[in-house]
Amino acid sequence: MSTTTAQPAAKQKNTAGFFLGLAVVLVLCFVARYFYNIVKPMTLPGGIPGSVLEYPIWAAAIGLIFNYVFKATNVHERLVPGFKTELFLKIGLILLGSKVSFKVLVTAAGGAIIQGIIMVTCVYFFSWWLAGKFGLPDTLRAVMSTAVSICGVSAAIASAGAVLAKKEEITYVTALVIVTALPLMVIAPLLARAMNMPEPVAGAWFGGNVDTTAAVVGAGTIYGETAQTIASIVKNTQNVLIGVVAFLLAYYFVAKEGGERPSAAIIWQRFPKFVLGFIIASLLYTFGLITKDNTSYDFVQGFMNWFFCAAFVCMGLELSVAEFKKMGWAPVTVYLIVTVFNTVLALGVSWLIFGWLFPANL
């Protein structure tokens, strides 16, 4: 009896939390925009132009500050249902598709497929091997390796389902992914600038080495418009590989531990369907239904920035380091070493592919 009455009450609380959380995210987006516009024309200490502080940095920083405030005042848990990082990001990416011509998409995706296969294979097996040396359990090895080699949070969840990992392993890897991706989102564009990287190469590098799609888009946005486009295409192409890896992992674990053989349908189940939206939006642009000359373009791009901003705010709001204490520092060490390996390898591969083999001209 108590369960049946408790369930609708919990659902109601969840719905209220969703709308409250959503309202908070919207307000924080306005705060981020306010600071971005105030600082943009300024000159910062050391003669640094204020425009280097692009809106993803403001959004993530404001998200982090309010993460702390909400946790200190015990309201964070109530608001969490409205922190929809992945949803905001996916909508933003679909809208981004509407300014990418199909020719660029195909050229960049061609390079991204080669880069993705090299990166995912090398990073996955390096991470698997290193985690084994540190004595981590196979399920954690699988979740961590997929997260670091493909695309962070959603890859971690997909692989966890395939290998039946524990819930705390997913939470742990998710926290690790966000903790490393946030600083990388800021550091990677700075390094790229120091190396004077062309925008397509920098974009491909961000797409290959930064672990979450949100941080990839953030790094690209900070570096420039072309970098943002190429980074998104490279990351989306890599995301498509989630299904294949989930299928192979499920197959490996069944062969090792017994159980029902997985069906190839898992590849479609895990396929990120929003990528189809990205492709269709790109076709609309290619066939001239959206052009840079009319207001529809500004309208769509305006909304894209707002959705991306909401995703960056949520990234800051969702950061949690409490899980680290539960599992010890061995997995953190593995993850950090693999991230450095990933960063260096992606640098070489993106120069080779996007600087030489598939130079994308936007």
Added chain:
Amino acid sequence: MKLTEDWLAVIIGFAVIIIGMLDFIDPAFLKF
């Protein structure tokens, strides 16, 4: 078919694109 987050993103994304294509809202208020 279950409405997953991916499909929801597609629906919202295309709703924005279609409203944009109708060309009746001034996008100035969206400027970042």
